[in-house]
Amino acid sequence: MGIIKQVSRKPSFGDHMSNESFITLLMIGVLFVLFSIAAIFVPNFYQPQNMLNLITNNWFIVIIGIGVTFLLITGNFDLSVGGVIALTGVLAVYFSQTANASQNELANGLGLPYGVAVVLALLGAMSIGALNAFFVVRLKVPSIIVTLGTMMFARGIAQVITQGAQRNTSLPSEFGLVGNLALPGTSIKLSVLIMLILLVIAFIFERRTAAGRRTYLIGANADAARLSGVKVGRHLTVLFIISALLAGITGILLASEFKAGVSSRALGYEFDALVVTLLGGVSIMGGFGSVLGMLVGALILSVVTSAATGLLLSPDWQFTLKAIAVFIAIMAQGFALSRRKS
Amino acid sequence: MEVTENVLEIRNLVKDFPGVRAVNNVSFDIKRNTVHCLVGENGAGKSTLIKILTGAYNRTSGTTLLNGEAYNPHNPREAREKGISTLFQELNVVDQLTVEENLTLGMEDTTFGFLRKTDKINKMISVMNSIEPSVRPWQRVSTLSVAQKQIVEIAKAAATESNIIIMDEPTAAISEREIERLFTIIQRLREQNVTVIYISHRLDEIFEIGDYVTVMRDGKHIDTKPLSEVKDRAELIKMMIGKTVFEQYTPKEETAQEVVLQVRNLSNHKLKDISFDVRAGEIVGFYGLVGAGKTEIARAIYGADRYEGEILFNGKKLQPAPDKAIAAGIALVPEERRSQGLFTILTIRSNVPVMNLEKISRHGFINSAAERNITAEYIDKLRIVTDSAEKEASKLSGGNQQKVVLAKCLFADADLLMLDEPTRGVDVGAKSEIYSIIRQLSYEGKSIMIFSSELPEIMNLCDTIYLLFDGSLKATIPNGDDVDSEQIIHIVTGGE
Numbered sequence: 001m002g003i004i005k006q007v008s009r010k011p012s013f014g015d016h017m018s019n020e021s022f023i024t025l026l027m028i029g030v031l032f033v034l035f036s037i038a039a040i041f042v043p044n045f046y047q048p049q050n051m052l053n054l055i056t057n058n059w060f061i062v063i064i065g066i067g068v069t070f071l072l073i074t075g076n077f078d079l080s081v082g083g084v085i086a087l088t089g090v091l092a093v094y095f096s097q098t099a100n101a102s103q104n105e106l107a108n109g110l111g112l113p114y115g116v117a118v119v120l121a122l123l124g125a126m127s128i129g130a131l132n133a134f135f136v137v138r139l140k141v142p143s144i145i146v147t148l149g150t151m152m153f154a155r156g157i158a159q160v161i162t163q164g165a166q167r168n169t170s171l172p173s174e175f176g177l178v179g180n181l182a183l184p185g186t187s188i189k190l191s192v193l194i195m196l197i198l199l200v201i202a203f204i205f206e207r208r209t210a211a212g213r214r215t216y217l218i219g220a221n222a223d224a225a226r227l228s229g230v231k232v233g234r235h236l237t238v239l240f241i242i243s244a245l246l247a248g249i250t251g252i253l254l255a256s257e258f259k260a261g262v263s264s265r266a267l268g269y270e271f272d273a274l275v276v277t278l279l280g281g282v283s284i285m286g287g288f289g290s291v292l293g294m295l296v297g298a299l300i301l302s303v304v305t306s307a308a309t310g311l312l313l314s315p316d317w318q319f320t321l322k323a324i325a326v327f328i329a330i331m332a333q334g335f336a337l338s339r340r341k342s
Numbered sequence: 343m344e345v346t347e348n349v350l351e352i353r354n355l356v357k358d359f360p361g362v363r364a365v366n367n368v369s370f371d372i373k374r375n376t377v378h379c380l381v382g383e384n385g386a387g388k389s390t391l392i393k394i395l396t397g398a399y400n401r402t403s404g405t406t407l408l409n410g411e412a413y414n415p416h417n418p419r420e421a422r423e424k425g426i427s428t429l430f431q432e433l434n435v436v437d438q439l440t441v442e443e444n445l446t447l448g449m450e451d452t453t454f455g456f457l458r459k460t461d462k463i464n465k466m467i468s469v470m471n472s473i474e475p476s477v478r479p480w481q482r483v484s485t486l487s488v489a490q491k492q493i494v495e496i497a498k499a500a501a502t503e504s505n506i507i508i509m510d511e512p513t514a515a516i517s518e519r520e521i522e523r524l525f526t527i528i529q530r531l532r533e534q535n536v537t538v539i540y541i542s543h544r545l546d547e548i549f550e551i552g553d554y555v556t557v558m559r560d561g562k563h564i565d566t567k568p569l570s571e572v573k574d575r576a577e578l579i580k581m582m583i584g585k586t587v588f589e590q591y592t593p594k595e596e597t598a599q600e601v602v603l604q605v606r607n608l609s610n611h612k613l614k615d616i617s618f619d620v621r622a623g624e625i626v627g628f629y630g631l632v633g634a635g636k637t638e639i640a641r642a643i644y645g646a647d648r649y650e651g652e653i654l655f656n657g658k659k660l661q662p663a664p665d666k667a668i669a670a671g672i673a674l675v676p677e678e679r680r681s682q683g684l685f686t687i688l689t690i691r692s693n694v695p696v697m698n699l700e701k702i703s704r705h706g707f708i709n710s711a712a713e714r715n716i717t718a719e720y721i722d723k724l725r726i727v728t729d730s731a732e733k734e735a736s737k738l739s740g741g742n743q744q745k746v747v748l749a750k751c752l753f754a755d756a757d758l759l760m761l762d763e764p765t766r767g768v769d770v771g772a773k774s775e776i777y778s779i780i781r782q783l784s785y786e787g788k789s790i791m792i793f794s795s796e797l798p799e800i801m802n803l804c805d806t807i808y809l810l811f812d813g814s815l816k817a818t819i820p821n822g823d824d825v826d827s828e829q830i831i832h833i834v835t836g837g838e
Contacts, residue, residue, distance in 0.1 A: 018689075018732070208707050210699040217696055220685040227646060227682055228696045228750065229668035287687050 023281030023333055024293040030332060031300050034325075038303055042310035050310075054302045056188060059195040060085070060250045061272050062298050066202045067243025068273040069294045074218040074236060075286025076143035080132060081247040081273055083154030084125050085266035088251030090158040091121035093167045093175075093261030101170040106163060114174050122248045128154050129244025133237035151270060158263040168260035179256030191253045198246070202291045215239070219286025275326055276301055281333055300325060346410040349374040349505055349537045350395075355404035357390050364390040366561035368404075372506075372554070377528060377538045379548045379569070382558035382582055382769070388541055389739075391558070392508055395539075396428045397421040409505070427499030428508040431515075431767065433491050435483050442467065442479035445498050462501075470497035473527050487633075489520035496527060500536065507531065508539040511767055513547060517631035517795065518831065525551050543769055544796070545575045557581040579770055591802050591821055599623050602789050603758055605643065608651040612638040614814045616651075620758065625780065625790040627804030627821075629797060630834045634810040636793035637677050640760045643667070643791075644674045655758070668697055673756035675747050677763050677793075679740075683747035686736035690728060691717045693735050693746050697754035720749035725775060741772035748776065752783075759783060762793045777803060797830065809833045 039046040064081040071078045095117030097109020112120070128150050135146040161167070181190040206212045217225040218232055226232050255261050279297030282289025304325045305318055313321075350372040357365040365387045372378045382388050393399040395406070397415030406413045408424060415421040418428075435444050445466045467479050474493045483491060492512055499507045509528075513521045528538050528551055542548060548555060549569060557564040557578065564581050572578055603620040612635050620626050628636045642649040645662035653660045655670050664674075676682035685693050694717045695702050702712040717731045724745040728738060735746055744764070751759060761780070765773045780803060784790055794800050800807055801821065809817040809830060816833050819825060 208710075210703045210706050210708055213692070213696075213699060213708060216688065216692070217685060220687050221681070223682050224676075224685055225696075227644070227664050227674060227676055229665040229754075230696075231665050287685070 020281070020288065020290045020293065024290060024296060026333065027279065027281060027293060027296045027300065030328075031296055031303065034300060034303050034307075038307035038310070042307045045307060045310050050306070052188075054299060054306055056192045057306070058298050058302050059189075059192045060254060060266070061269065061276055061301075062195050062295060063198055063250050064243075064247050064269060065273045065276050065294045065298060066198055066291060067239070067246040068270075069277045069280070069282055069289060069291055070202075070206075070215055070239050071143070071243055072219075072274075072277055072282045072284065073215050073286060073289050074239060075222070075284075076136060076236065076239075077147055077274070078132065078240065078243045079144065079147040079270045079274075080128055080150040080154055081243065082266040082269040082271075083151040083158070084128050084244050084247035085251040085254060085269060086158040086263055087128065087154040088121045088125045088248040089255030089265055090161050090167065090261035090263060091124045092117050092252050092255050093171065094161050095120055096172055096175055097167060098170040098172075104169070106165070106167050107169040109167070109170065114172050118252055121252060122245060125244045125248025125251065126241050127244075129241035130237070132244070133240040136240070137233040137236050147270075155263065158261070158265075162261060162263040164263060166260050166262040168258075171259060176256055176259040179253045179258070189257075191257070194249070194253070199291065199295060206291050211235070216287055219283075219288070221287070272301070275322065278330060279326060347374060348372060348407075349409060350413075351407040351410075352391075353405045353407070355391070355394065355406065356402045357387075357394060357399060358402045364561050365394070365401075368558070368561075368563040370556055370563055370566040372537060372539065375532055375535055375537055376553040377532060377540055377551055379540045379542070379552035379555040380558065381542070381545070381548060381555060381578065382564075386558040386582070386769070387561040388558055389510075390561075392428070392510060392539075392541070395421065396426060396508065422502065422504075425503065425505035426508065427502065427504040427506070429492060429495050429499070429510065429512055431511045433488070433495060435491050435494055437482075437484040439483060440479065441470070441477055441481050441483060441486070441494055444483055444494055445470070445479075445501070466497055466501040469501045470494065473497055473500075473530070474523070487516070487520070489516040489524065492516070492524065493527070496531070500531065500534070504536060506537045506539060508541070510541045511543065512540075513542060513544060515766075517633070519631065521547070543767070543773075545578055545770075546798075548578070549575070582770055591804075599787075602656055603643070604652075604654040605639075606652040606654075608639070608642055608649055608653065610638065610642060610647060610649040612813045613642065613649070614812075616813075616815050618808060618815065618818070620789050620791060622757075622789055623784050623787045624806065625784050625792065625804045626806045626808065627792045627794065627800035628808045628810055629794060629800045629830065630810030631795065633812075634834065635813040636795070636810060637762055638813070639810075640674055640676075640762050640791070640793050643760065644672065646674075668754055668756070671755070671757040673697060673751035673754040673759050675744075675751050675759070675761045675764055677766075679744055679747055679766075683750070684735050684743055686743075687734060689732045689734060690721065690726070690738075690746055691731040694720050694749045695753055697750050701753070701755070716753065720753065724749055724752075724779065741768040744768050744776070745772065748779070752779075756788070758789045758791065760791045760793070763795065764792065765794075765796070765799060801825065 044050060064085070068078050068081060094109045095112045096114050097107065097111065099108060099111035101107050132143070132146055132150055135141045136143045178190055182188060183190070183193060214225070214230050214235055217228065217230055218235060222232055254265060276297035277289065277294045279300050280289065280293030280295065282293065301322065304321050308318055308321050348371040353369050355365055355368045356363065368391065380388050390399065394401050397417045397420050400416070413424060415424060436447065439447070442463065446463055470477060470493065473496060474490065477486065477490050477493055483494065486494070496507065512524060516524065531538060540552060552569045554566060555569050555572060555578070556566040559582060599622040601619045602622050606617050608616040616639065628639060630636055638647060641647040643653055644667045645660065645664050649662070655672065660667060660670060680686055691713060695713055699708065702709050702716060714731065720726070721728065721731060726742050726745045728742065735743060738746065765776055768776065780790055792800065792804060804821055807819045807821055808815055809819070811834055
């Protein structure tokens with residue numbers, strides 16, 4: 001025999017990590033490149049305060065993005081989160097406004113203590129999640145249709161309660177507290193801290209728990225998951241309710257920050273949440289993605305919009321810029337993954 | 343065109359994948375108008391070779407001559423145009439369309455965008471009817487059986503003047519009676535100057551239908567010879583795996599074990615009043631044609647389908663849900679491996695523990711070390727061929743995928759294991775490994791139910807054989823030397 005031909009190749013970079021980690025690293029690379037470009041061309045971009053803002057400005061998208069990510073991993077959409085934010089804020093305001101305060105109907109609420117108002121508003125949010133789950137799990141309606149319906153339903157109720165506008169008077173003084181609380185000695189808001197805590201919990205859930213694993217199993221193959229003993233219906237129900245709860249928490253924080261329940265609050269946030277999850281490499285086919293990727297996606301979106309503002313482009317350009325970022329990022333992912341597979 | 347003796351000549355064909363040479367310097371000839379069988383274990387390189395011939399893969403090196411001319415297709419369409427059609431295991435038909443629409447799919451003739459009925463269509467329909475008159479052009483394909491769908495594909499291939507039709511495990515999902523009809527069709531194709539390349543794990547078929555056989559092993563060509571020169575199955579198996587395998591049913595020592603599963607008057611959309619018992623340590627087999635109700639029995643016990651009647655497991659009534667069945671100690675290896683058993687986009691490590699995540703978790707948190715250990719243990723125990731536990735399940739061969747599904751179910755620590763077509767599409771070596779695992783489990787006192795459309799499998803393994811026909815239990819036979827396989831075939835084909 002002559003020389004035996006070596007057919008095995010040297011393991012190249014990235015061979016030993018999961019596709020999820022690979023995509024997340026790739027998107028961190030994209031983030032770094034976009035950040036560098038912005039730092040060179042945009043005046044005052046490379047400032048500590050501005051960089052901090054990049055992380056903290058989009059806290060609400062990141063919080064609802066957690067629920068949207070896990071549902072997308074199971075192969076389900078949640079488009080109701082924006083509506084739920086509005087509804088929860090409005091409910092919290094309405095419940096805690098003083099009863100019979102004035103002639104103005106919009107100034108009269110139920111006069112409940114603030115804590116009770118918050119709990120009831122969150123229950124309202126969760127009931128929207130339960131409604132989503134009922135249609136998807138019991139009646140087998142595709143989630144994209146169901147949540148499109150509940151998106152309008154939740155916002156519709158908010159509009160009825162606010163008569164199409166907002167409620168912002170006769171609120172107890174503690175109403176504006178949580179949304180405006182900053183960490184001592186910094187400008188970092190409590191909301192950002194809550195975002196960080198929720199991210200850590202979500203990360204642990206995804207990587208370490210059996211329930212997190214089941215989330216992937218359902219998305220990878222719902223039939224096989226059911227035959228492997230996963231309680232698919234129950235799992236989806238819990239995830240829908242958690243997603244609505246996260247949107248509800250966001251709604252409470254935003255209502256507190258602005259001391260108002262606004263029916264048009266968070267318009268289009270459901271799409272921003274979807275955009276950041278897609279940017280983070282979550283597959284709409286299910287079974288693939290990560291919360292960390294979603295966070296990187298949110299940062300990319302943050303850099304792009306913030307750079308546009310810094311360049312004094314008119315806000316009219318923001319949607320177009322977002323679109324370009326989404327296309328580039330998602331094409332880069334598809335390309336990278338197919339290269340990796342071959 | 344000069345007619346060469348060999349329709350296809352393969353010379354020094356090589357295909358490399360990262361880390362593995364799947365086809366290693368393969369050379370052989372395929373004679374015109376013959377049925378040429380290709381056999382070998384899974385991973386022997388058969389599928390890769392076929393994918394090169396049909397243009398799905400590009401070769402690394404080597405040449406192929408089709409009718410004496412260089413042939414190197416870059417995509418499946420080019421292969422089809424040059425006269426090589428393939429009948430894949432996963433059939434290429436569109437269920438929602440009619441037979442006629444399927445036949446003309448991709449070659450519709452139009453006038454200003456409107457479909458036009460041409461001679462070509464009529465020819466295809468007449469070809470199809472000459473093969474199988476019972477299939478009607480206006481029938482929706484979803485209403486056809488697997489065998490009838492194959493006929494639609496064969497008709498399409500025959501009508502497009504294919505020189506060569508490659509059939510990849512065409513009998514894996516069809517009944518014995520349909521197999522006979524397929525063989526008649528193959529013979530007719532040969533008379534019409536078509537060469538058939540026939541791939542199957544069922545060696546009896548190869549002796550029945552083949553003219554030549556090529557054996558591959560570990561990517562290499564072992565031998566090509568006329569089947570008339572092959573002495574028997576044992577010789578073929580020896581070439582395929584390099585060692586002799588011979589297994590026969592050995593009756594267990596008679597010990598009256600307690601009954602673990604009692605099924606009483608089980609009925610549903612498919613099943614009619616079925617009752618039987620399964621004892622601890624017993625291997626029972628359910629044999630019948632496709633559609634006889636084998637899968638339905640498994641799914642009913644597992645709680646995956648609705649039913650009437652009573653199912654008791656260890657004396658308690660079973661709640662009809664898969665998670666309840668698993669909790670009670672029952673596991674199912676489903677019939678459809680890829681769509682019901684396996685999480686193909688996940689790694690082997692993520693697949694193995696899914697039926698018993700509690701066992702590797704504490705307070706809901708997965709112990710990664712335990713997960714890696716048990717995966718390594720099962721890869722070792724079931725001899726799953728892979729370079730890493732982190733490999734995506736979709737990248738494994740059929741036999742290894744089935745072993746992953748089996749590992750999943752073994753890890754569930756079930757007392758009753760239901761195996762639906764456990765060795766479908768699995769090579770001879772993996773098959774005998776799966777058989778010895780099944781025997782071992784039964785010695786350990788586990789009960790096994792095997793649902794199979796392969797009689798040798800049932801006769802080889804099972805202590806008790808149940809015969810099904812059209813949703814009813816027709817006979818119960820204790821296995822032994824005096825079992826009459828002709829009588830069994832008689833019963834499952836509807837004889838009294």
